[in-house]
Amino acid sequence: MTERTDAQGPGAEDRAPFADELLTWAATYGRHDLPWQRDRTAYRVWVSEIMLQQTQVATVIPYYERFMRRFPDVRALAAAPQDDVLHHWSGLGYYARARNLHAAARLIQAKYGGSFPDELDQVHALPGVGRSTAGAILTLAGGQRHPILDGNVKRVLARYHLVEGWPGDPKVERGLWTLAEAHTPERERAAAYTQAIMDLGAMVCKRSKPLCGGCPVVEGCAAQLAKRQEEFPHKRPRKATPLKTVRMLIVVREDVQQVLLERRPPAGIWGGLWSFPEQPLKEDPSEWIETQLRAEVRDSQKWQVLRHTFSHYALDITPQVLRISAPPEGVMEGTSRLWYNVGELPEIGLAAPVEKLLSRLGDAAS
Numbered sequence: 001m002t003e004r005t006d007a008q009g010p011g012a013e014d015r016a017p018f019a020d021e022l023l024t025w026a027a028t029y030g031r032h033d034l035p036w037q038r039d040r041t042a043y044r045v046w047v048s049e050i051m052l053q054q055t056q057v058a059t060v061i062p063y064y065e066r067f068m069r070r071f072p073d074v075r076a077l078a079a080a081p082q083d084d085v086l087h088h089w090s091g092l093g094y095y096a097r098a099r100n101l102h103a104a105a106r107l108i109q110a111k112y113g114g115s116f117p118d119e120l121d122q123v124h125a126l127p128g129v130g131r132s133t134a135g136a137i138l139t140l141a142g143g144q145r146h147p148i149l150d151g152n153v154k155r156v157l158a159r160y161h162l163v164e165g166w167p168g169d170p171k172v173e174r175g176l177w178t179l180a181e182a183h184t185p186e187r188e189r190a191a192a193y194t195q196a197i198m199d200l201g202a203m204v205c206k207r208s209k210p211l212c213g214g215c216p217v218v219e220g221c222a223a224q225l226a227k228r229q230e231e232f233p234h235k236r237p238r239k240a241t242p243l244k245t246v247r248m249l250i251v252v253r254e255d256v257q258q259v260l261l262e263r264r265p266p267a268g269i270w271g272g273l274w275s276f277p278e279q280p281l282k283e284d285p286s287e288w289i290e291t292q293l294r295a296e297v298r299d300s301q302k303w304q305v306l307r308h309t310f311s312h313y314a315l316d317i318t319p320q321v322l323r324i325s326a327p328p329e330g331v332m333e334g335t336s337r338l339w340y341n342v343g344e345l346p347e348i349g350l351a352a353p354v355e356k357l358l359s360r361l362g363d364a365a366s
Contacts, residue, residue, distance in 0.1 A: 018160075018217055019185040019193050025216035026196035029203070031057075035064055037195075042116035042141040043074050049133045050097050054311075057202065063092050074116060077102065078109035086273055086349020093352065099272055100128025118142055139194045145187040147180035148194055149173070152201025157183070158233035159205060162222035167233045242313040248276040248354075249285055250321045250361060252342065254298060259361060261354075263336040269310065270351040274338070276319075285320055299323040303360075308353045319357050 031037075034057065036048035047067060051060045067088050071077040077085070082102055089098035104126040108116060116137075117123055123134040132153075135146030149157075154167045157179045165172035185193050204211045212224050223229040251260040261274040279288055286297045303319040343362035350358070 018183055018220065019189065021216040022196045022200060023189065023192055026192065026199055029214075030196055030199040031203075035061060035068070040141050042118070042137055044068065045137050045141040046116065046129075046133075047071075047101065049136050050101050050128060051092065053097060053133075054094055055092060060092075063089070073114070074105050074108050075114045077105035078114070082272055083274075083348045087347050090273075090350050090355065091352060095270055095273060095349070095351075097128060098349075099266070100126075103127045104129065118144075120144075120146060136194060139190050143187070143191060145184060145190040147177065147184045148198075149176055149180050150198065150201075152198045152205070153180060155207065155233055156197055156201045156205045159210075159223035159229050160217060160221045162226065162228070162232065165234055166236050168236055243316060244313055245281055245316045245318070246278050247281050247283075247285065247318045247320055248278055248357065249288060250276055250319055250357060251289065251293070252321060252323045252361070253326060253339065254323050255326045256339075257342045258339040259342050259358070260293075261338050261340055261348075264351075269315075270354075273349040273351050273354075275351050275354045276357070277337075281318060285322055289322060289324055293324065293327040295324040295327040297322050297324055303357075306353055306356070317353055321361070 034048075036044045048060070048064055051064055051067075070084070070088055071080060080102070082099070085098055085102045086095065089095060092098075107126060108114060112122075117126075118138065120134055120138060123129055123137055124131055126134075129137075132148045132150050136148045136150070138144040139146050139148065154176055157163065157176055158167060161179055163172065163175060163179075167173055167176060183193075183197075184190055200215070200217075204215050208230070210229050212218050212221070212229060215221065215224075218224055221229070223232045249260075252258070253260075260277065262277055264270050264273055264275050266272050277288070277292070279285065285300065289295055289297050299322075301321045303321065306317045306319060308315045308317060
């Protein structure tokens, strides 16, 4: 077979065999008992698709099951406080997903009476739902036919058709959408095919060391025929990862053994979660305590730097434990700050490094 590098889509002679081989393979080797495949509703599929963005299936499953127990339907999610939603998301990362999920549930409740919309443009318009996610929800749960283009599908198609270029480039992405549309079979088989191609990407056509010997479409794969499968899809052009620094103030009231938390702004990293107060390393923590809490520092201890890596930069956190006298009454009024008992993790949304530091503080206090 000749290499297909123009991403114009397969001809009729290629389209049916590709889907046929994939569906035959999936019937035996595909995943058929994932939690969101049971009692498959648009809501359950939607939550799973959002959780699975940039997160592996094995990691998602326990979070998904816990989330579903607490928020079994759109109405329950829409009615919940944001803190509760973020608490049940804590540890999954990329918290904008949880905030968007919550906002979308409230929109569905207000605009559609709690019933999940069934038109592609309506679903695509929900906060945090892209074209591929919208298509996956309506195909898997609604029996419709829509192509999808998540990371697994991009990888399969980029290799099968030897698509040059980084998939995030708009021109390359348009070509991949053309291929996705062309390969998606008729409506009656679309849901099974969609699950099959996602399974193939996750289980066989892996990012590194793809298991080409177990691939049902290996004979037509241009990348494998060229022995270049490890090169595809092309990686994003590399940029130096910036390093930022911050001091986290772990402020402990000695009189009642409580620690100070404050809610982060809704936008930005850990948006809406609870964290420790922060300040630049060049500033004096004692001055912050005096200015913000009108209290006195009785003891100060600096912990080892903790590095937390995001997709676009790394953050070096310097934790500093500050034991203070009791602040004056009323100092917390009108603020987004809270005192919590040391050693008792609060049931609110916490950034991952904050949860680690709270656990360490609790261990030290016990």
